[in-house]
Amino acid sequence: MSKSIDDQILIKVRKAKRGSLFFVSDFLHFGTAKAVGKALERMVEKGEVSRVARGIYARLETHEMFGTVYPTTEEIAKAVAKRDEARIIPTGVLAMNVLGLSTQIPLNVVYLTDGSARTIKLTNRTIKFKKTSPKNLATIGKISGLVMQALKAIGKDNVTGEEIKIVLKQLEKEEPYRLQHDIKLAPEWIRVIMRKALKSEEDA
Template sequence: MIETSKNKIQTKILKSSFGEIFFLDDFSKYGSSDNIRKVLSRLENEGLVERLTHGIYLKPKKDLLLGKIYPTVDEIAKQIAKRDKARIAPTGVLALYLLGLTTQIPLKAVYLTDGSQREIKIGNRTIQFKKTVPKSFAIKDELLHLIVQAF
């Protein structure tokens, strides 16, 4: 039996853990980008994956009480940085929130990056990557870096 690209993509998603984030690039060996988009759209209609934004998909965690559990904006940003092989550092209100100094969850998460500058909308939340110089990543300790970026 010949395995179709849909079967290959579906198998990869089924074998993955719940809450895992996928990018179109993860399936590039299974066909053209248009074909992969169509397959993922069909799998989304079947409820196997959920589209977070253009090119980013999620195998949602499900809880009986809470329903679907989505990853945090920070988890999504870290996955994007990992894919792009870029360093990121949260700044401003997001850094304050991650340090526990505020309870407000920012709707716009701003990160400094040595990768490409862009803005990604996920639902009513926004992830913004601001290009910065490598000198901004001179502090290697993550906690100390958060403190510096918060203030």
């Protein structure tokens, strides 16, 4: 006897490690989008999977001290980007937080993308994907790309000496050839700051 869509989805979900994220598109070989969506909703009602956001499901991890562990905004953003075969880069307060320029953990995060513009609403957070030009996603260094976005958020006239020190310390971790490539993509005032990191590499 052939297995139902629910059973086929459940088998695939149970094979995945805890914390894995799923989309309707992951199960379209089992049935139509409508049928898969209905099956996932039934599974949510039974507690077999959890609904993270509209169209996004998970096999959640559990921690003996903290209970259910929900995926981070970064994990969700990366999963969406992978599904859409899109590039993303954090902006604003999120980029600043990752680099240690801000202790603020934003509830509403914004990523630049070359994929579709959209907003994903979570329980108490939102993830916004903002369409941008290819140039803004052409950086090849993870740290240098973040630095550019963080400094743009702070602004030329507001950046402090202490913030520049933190940025330069972070850029020490970047591979020089990636930094050299990305400097060319930055506004001139940011280039001036980033070049100091290259100079310190040469002096080392």
